[in-house]
Amino acid sequence: xxxxxxxxxxxxxxxGIFLIFFTDLVKRVRQNIYILxxxxxxxxxxxxxxxxxxxxxxxxxxxxxxxxxxxxxxxxFSIQEDAFHLDKGVIKLSHIEIPFERIQNINxxxxxxQRFLNVVGFEIETAGEGVAEVNIKALDKSFANAxxxxxxxxxxxxxxxxxxxxxxxxxxxxxxxxxxxYSDTSLLFQLDFISLLKVGISSNLFKGxxxxxxxxxxxYNFVMDFLTKIYDLNLEDDFKNRIPETISFVIILAxxxxxxxxxxxxxTTVFKxxxxxxxxxxxxxxxxxxxFKRVNKVIKKSKTQIFEIKSNPVKKVFDIRSVHVxxxxxxxxxxxxxxxxxxLSVSNLKLLFESLFQKQLYEQDYILIRSQNRLxxxxxxxxxxxxxxxxxxxxxxxxxxxxxxxxxxVFGAMIMMSYLKVKKSNIGFNDDLISIRKGSIDxxxxxxxxxxxxxxxxxxxxxxxxxxxxxxxxxxxxGSISIDYLQLDSAIQLLNFFMYKVESSDKDWI
Amino acid sequence: MKFENLEVPIADxxxxxSVHLQPVEKRYKKLIWLNEASVFIVLYGIGIxxxxxxxxxxxxxxxxxxxVSLVLILRGIEIExxxxxxxxxxxxxxxxxxxxxxxxxEIVVPYKRIQxxxxxxxxxxxxxxxxxxxxxxxxxxxxxxxxxxxxQSTAQKLKAKVLEKTTVGDGAY
Numbered sequence: 001x002x003x004x005x006x007x008x009x010x011x012x013x014x015x016g017i018f019l020i021f022f023t024d025l026v027k028r029v030r031q032n033i034y035i036l037x038x039x040x041x042x043x044x045x046x047x048x049x050x051x052x053x054x055x056x057x058x059x060x061x062x063x064x065x066x067x068x069x070x071x072x073x074x075x076x077f078s079i080q081e082d083a084f085h086l087d088k089g090v091i092k093l094s095h096i097e098i099p100f101e102r103i104q105n106i107n108x109x110x111x112x113x114q115r116f117l118n119v120v121g122f123e124i125e126t127a128g129e130g131v132a133e134v135n136i137k138a139l140d141k142s143f144a145n146a147x148x149x150x151x152x153x154x155x156x157x158x159x160x161x162x163x164x165x166x167x168x169x170x171x172x173x174x175x176x177x178x179x180x181x182y183s184d185t186s187l188l189f190q191l192d193f194i195s196l197l198k199v200g201i202s203s204n205l206f207k208g209x210x211x212x213x214x215x216x217x218x219x220y221n222f223v224m225d226f227l228t229k230i231y232d233l234n235l236e237d238d239f240k241n242r243i244p245e246t247i248s249f250v251i252i253l254a255x256x257x258x259x260x261x262x263x264x265x266x267x268t269t270v271f272k273x274x275x276x277x278x279x280x281x282x283x284x285x286x287x288x289x290x291x292f293k294r295v296n297k298v299i300k301k302s303k304t305q306i307f308e309i310k311s312n313p314v315k316k317v318f319d320i321r322s323v324h325v326x327x328x329x330x331x332x333x334x335x336x337x338x339x340x341x342x343x344l345s346v347s348n349l350k351l352l353f354e355s356l357f358q359k360q361l362y363e364q365d366y367i368l369i370r371s372q373n374r375l376x377x378x379x380x381x382x383x384x385x386x387x388x389x390x391x392x393x394x395x396x397x398x399x400x401x402x403x404x405x406x407x408x409x410v411f412g413a414m415i416m417m418s419y420l421k422v423k424k425s426n427i428g429f430n431d432d433l434i435s436i437r438k439g440s441i442d443x444x445x446x447x448x449x450x451x452x453x454x455x456x457x458x459x460x461x462x463x464x465x466x467x468x469x470x471x472x473x474x475x476x477x478x479g480s481i482s483i484d485y486l487q488l489d490s491a492i493q494l495l496n497f498f499m500y501k502v503e504s505s506d507k508d509w510i
Numbered sequence: 511m512k513f514e515n516l517e518v519p520i521a522d523x524x525x526x527x528s529v530h531l532q533p534v535e536k537r538y539k540k541l542i543w544l545n546e547a548s549v550f551i552v553l554y555g556i557g558i559x560x561x562x563x564x565x566x567x568x569x570x571x572x573x574x575x576x577x578v579s580l581v582l583i584l585r586g587i588e589i590e591x592x593x594x595x596x597x598x599x600x601x602x603x604x605x606x607x608x609x610x611x612x613x614x615x616e617i618v619v620p621y622k623r624i625q626x627x628x629x630x631x632x633x634x635x636x637x638x639x640x641x642x643x644x645x646x647x648x649x650x651x652x653x654x655x656x657x658x659x660x661x662q663s664t665a666q667k668l669k670a671k672v673l674e675k676t677t678v679g680d681g682a683y
Binding site: 131328400453454455456457458459460461462465473475478480492493494495496497498499500502503509 | 647
């Protein structure tokens with residue numbers, strides 16, 4: 001595999017045509033999903049225009065295939081002496097050039113379609129600025145690995161010739177486990193199926209329930225539209241009038257939704273994190289997970305900005321934690337962009353933390369500053385606002401004791417949550433680290449190295465200006481975190497301390 | 511709060527509150543008002559012109575005008591009261607900027623963490639020959655420091671100061 005000539009521009013794997021075609025097709029269908037609703041507005045559309053519709057669809061699919069074929073043909077990449085080059089675009093041509101030293105990560109991925117077509121996706125991540133991120137959809141596996149090794153070699157070469165910073169060996173590259181050049185990859189952690197189930201059980205049930213409810217709401221609207229169109233009934237009124245009598249039915253339904261939501265949560269977790277593996281290679285960690293879509297990500301020590309540990313009461317019972325690592329990026333990371341490691345035991349957690357930060361996780365002595373109780377008032381007003389809006393809505397649409405009772409209990413739950421949130425919210429610091437704790441029933445514990453801060457803000461709204469409190473916002477290269485309602489003088493001292501630490505340390509943020 | 515365990519006692523640290531801050535140029539307020547006026551003229555235009563459409567319910571234009579006026583009053587307070595608070599300060603290792611009446615924010619950005627510096631002039635600020643200075647960090651845009659309403663010479667002086675510090679800070683670049 002060493003003899004591949006990378007300098008000639010080449011196309012993706014032949015199967016790539018189909019991959020591009022199918023993914024584009026799915027995208028188009030998704031964009032135009034609302035067209036599917038048209039048949040419900042025009043009853044005998046198909047009888048009248050059937051053939052035209054089929055021809056039209058056929059032509060569109062044909063055009064799409066042509067387009068996908070062209071975009072396959074135009075997508076050419078090569079390695080020249082100084083950079084990775086990529087040409088692409090059917091109508092708008094673009095040329096991307098990535099100098100080797102700008103390459104941060106190389107990820108190989110395989111979703112179910114790619115697996116079926118026996119190709120892998122190839123991603124090049126660069127640091128910051130968000131300009132060129134290369135995503136090659138279809139490559140032969142062996143070729144992709146060879147390309148990756150080649151790029152890593154080139155990158156290492158530029159680094160050694162420049163000799164910018166010989167001591168920063170942690171910038172050295174995350175190697176894929178199959179590349180032959182580095183044999184010192186060791187398996188740190190592998191998630192077994194039982195633990196995976198535990199992760200599913202302990203993850204946030206409401207996500208699954210929400211998914212299910214959204215699906216049902218969609219289905220409900222769809223069916224109702226359909227029935228009212230066809231049978232000219234006003235089911236909605238009928239249905240509404242009967243609700244109070246069939247309260248037991250509602251309760252059963254609610255239970256069913258909860259149970260299904262629960263199952264869906266478990267299922268999605270199992271699919272997502274199937275066979276999670278963490279491998280240590282050099283100073284970096286390589287993470288791999290997924291059943292249908294196999295994801296491969298690299299945690300680099302120097303790029304790591306925020307180390308977040310999530311736990312909740314169920315997780316505590318199972319003795320598992322999940323860790324979400326935020327890497328440097330040019331914008332605020334979404335939950336999805338964080339690298340999630342689920343089902344870690346406490347000892348795994350300690351090990352991971354220790355090798356990323358060279359410190360013991362649980363032996364840190366933080367000076368804690370808590371959010372003041374006035375924060376509760378802020379949450380209270382926010383919740384009150386939501387409840388008032390909901391109450392107004394329900395007054396117009398559906399006003400009886402059931403809805404009022406529901407609203408009251410929702411408000412009660414919100415108050416409870418706010419109370420817990422205020423109790424949990426605090427920031428701690430010592431000579432090197434900042435710890436931020438947040439959460440209500442669950443707990444999110446974030447650790448940041450002080451020298452990785454970009455800037456610090458104090459924010460005071462007009463009430464806080466009056467009563468001497470401030471929110472502290474710390475900015476990192478992977479987003480900002482705020483700690484609300486600290487006493488003004490402690491907030492000022494915090495800022496002074498952080499600035500002193502950043503300015504007096506010679507460590508860089510990446 | 512106890513700070514015993516630290517290398518340096520926190521009381522001895524330089525306090526950013528003790529820095530003497532400089533205000534931005536006075537005429538920048540006119541520019542803000544001009545900007546604001548252009549937005550509100552459009553908004554009022556929509557509100558008033560909707561009075562003449564018969565299809566729109568009668569109460570709607572008044573509600574729109576009411577809301578627009580309320581926002582205008584709040585914006586007016588923010589601009590008038592908040593302008594005096596727009597101040598920046600320079601220290602040896604970082605730059606400070608504060609602003610805002612309803613939301614008073616103070617941001618401190620170390621020169622070390624600045625990725626690049628930009629002096630900008632919009633079409634309106636050209637009228638007043640005012641410039642804005644932007645310090646970009648590697649973080650999200652909320653962590654960047656933007657000072658509007660500077661004299662060109664001030665902006666350039668600040669930029670030079672920042673650049674000198676950033677290059678001294680990490681010679682590798």
